Amino acid sequence: MSEVFTGNFTQQEPLPEASIAAAEVVLRHGRLHRYNVAEGEVSETARLEEDFAASTGAAYALAVASGGYALGCALRACGVVPGEPVLTNAFTLAPVPGAIAGVGAVPVFVGVTEALVIDMDDLAKKLESARVLLLSHMRGHICDMDALMALCDAAGVTVIEDCAHTMGARWNGTPTGRFGKMGCFSTQTYKHINAGEGGLLISDDAEAMARAVLLSGSYMLYDHHRAAPPAEVFAGLRYDVPNISGRMDNLRAAILRPQLKALTRQAGRWNDRYTRLARGLADVPGLTLPVRCAKEQFVASSFQFLLLDWAAPDVIAVVDGCAARGVALKWFGAAEPAGFTSRYDSWRYADTPPLPATDRILAGLLDMRLPLTFSLEDCALIARIIRDVVMQVRGTP
Numbered sequence: 001m002s003e004v005f006t007g008n009f010t011q012q013e014p015l016p017e018a019s020i021a022a023a024e025v026v027l028r029h030g031r032l033h034r035y036n037v038a039e040g041e042v043s044e045t046a047r048l049e050e051d052f053a054a055s056t057g058a059a060y061a062l063a064v065a066s067g068g069y070a071l072g073c074a075l076r077a078c079g080v081v082p083g084e085p086v087l088t089n090a091f092t093l094a095p096v097p098g099a100i101a102g103v104g105a106v107p108v109f110v111g112v113t114e115a116l117v118i119d120m121d122d123l124a125k126k127l128e129s130a131r132v133l134l135l136s137h138m139r140g141h142i143c144d145m146d147a148l149m150a151l152c153d154a155a156g157v158t159v160i161e162d163c164a165h166t167m168g169a170r171w172n173g174t175p176t177g178r179f180g181k182m183g184c185f186s187t188q189t190y191k192h193i194n195a196g197e198g199g200l201l202i203s204d205d206a207e208a209m210a211r212a213v214l215l216s217g218s219y220m221l222y223d224h225h226r227a228a229p230p231a232e233v234f235a236g237l238r239y240d241v242p243n244i245s246g247r248m249d250n251l252r253a254a255i256l257r258p259q260l261k262a263l264t265r266q267a268g269r270w271n272d273r274y275t276r277l278a279r280g281l282a283d284v285p286g287l288t289l290p291v292r293c294a295k296e297q298f299v300a301s302s303f304q305f306l307l308l309d310w311a312a313p314d315v316i317a318v319v320d321g322c323a324a325r326g327v328a329l330k331w332f333g334a335a336e337p338a339g340f341t342s343r344y345d346s347w348r349y350a351d352t353p354p355l356p357a358t359d360r361i362l363a364g365l366l367d368m369r370l371p372l373t374f375s376l377e378d379c380a381l382i383a384r385i386i387r388d389v390v391m392q393v394r395g396t397p
């Protein structure tokens with residue numbers, strides 16, 4: 001009998017009791033809007049911003065309605081204008097080019113390497129064509145940030161980081177989101193902390209953050225913030241920056257604050273699961289694990305492997321064979337986008353020339369969620385199943 005996995009790849013853990021208790025307090029007083037506060041009260045949203053700034057070391061933080069909103073808000077706050085080209089990763093998820101399109105700008109895609117990070121050579125070639133790079137730390141893979149910042153700084157290109165998959169992660173000790181001018185995070189259910197929806201933005205740049213606060217829909221209530229620039233920075237902007245409403249509310253913030261406190265511990269649990277899978281899939285002929293640099297302190301919430309240069313029917317046989325045994329893999333090489341695995345060439349609003357080196361990687365790229373509801377034994381079992389199926393399809397005994 002071959003082994004079968006029966007776990008659910010989309011089931012996260014329940015929220016901690018502290019989140020449930022904090023939510024109940026907000027529900028009972030009813031002041032869910034972030035600027036609806038009692039005399040002397042500091043809203044949960046303002047406190048979350050303060051907590052997040054402290055946890056990342058950023059001077060400023062802003063909580064917003066979603067990760068995608070944070071990206072669009074950062075692009076606007078950095079002065080991106082309609083029609084302008086914006087560089088971004090070819091290997092990312094749809095809300096990233098979507099945020100660029102949302103401000104009327106034009107995504108220009110940069111290729112991906114076998115390590116699943118942005119291709120520095122391709123980036124170097126394209127840096128002259130844009131003023132801004134929206135860098136996606138896609139699936140938690142972090143490129144050599146020292147090299148990337150050196151390249152971008154030399155070219156005068158502003159970096160905005162999409163940290164939807166890197167909350168709590170670092171490069172050489174520095175948290176992601178702290179390298180570029182702004183860092184954007186998501187608190188959607190499938191990311192590292194879960195409020196259903198939500199986003200966070202960090203920056204050390206007072207003017208960009210004051211713009212972001214105004215953009216997010218602060219009316220003239222920005223003095224309620226505790227992790228925002230001082231009032232004088234707003235004075236020069238308040239008549240010129242439109243309100244593009246996208247605030248976070250106190251219920252979500254209340255749910256998130258206890259989870260943020262637990263993030264480091266949760267990150268360790270995620271990485272234990274990742275390590276168990278990686279160990280189980282080491283030395284499978286034909287299967288490559290993306291190389292991770294020692295300076296990359298990632299927080300795994302998903303797992304990727306490559307079947308490089310395999311024929312498409314064989315990759316499909318692996319996906320189907322794993323599915324039959326309860327292991328849900330998503331393939332980034334499929335001709336038609338399915339679920340969340342759309343590719344750069346399915347975002348047809350951006351007119352993109354082919355990227356053959358990237359196509360080769362995506363054609364062999366398999367992706368799996370790694371919820372904390374999986375035990376370490378579950379991960380070992382999943383690895384055994386993948387190993388079995390890969391060996392079978394390859395015809396290896």
Ligand SMILES: *Cc1c(COP(=O)(O)O)cnc(C)c1O
Nearest residue numbers: 066067068093095162164186188
């Ligand atoms: C989820 C995600 C986003 C957007 O976050 P939402 O909160 O869902 O809007 C951005 N980038 C990547 C890579 C994501 O996976």
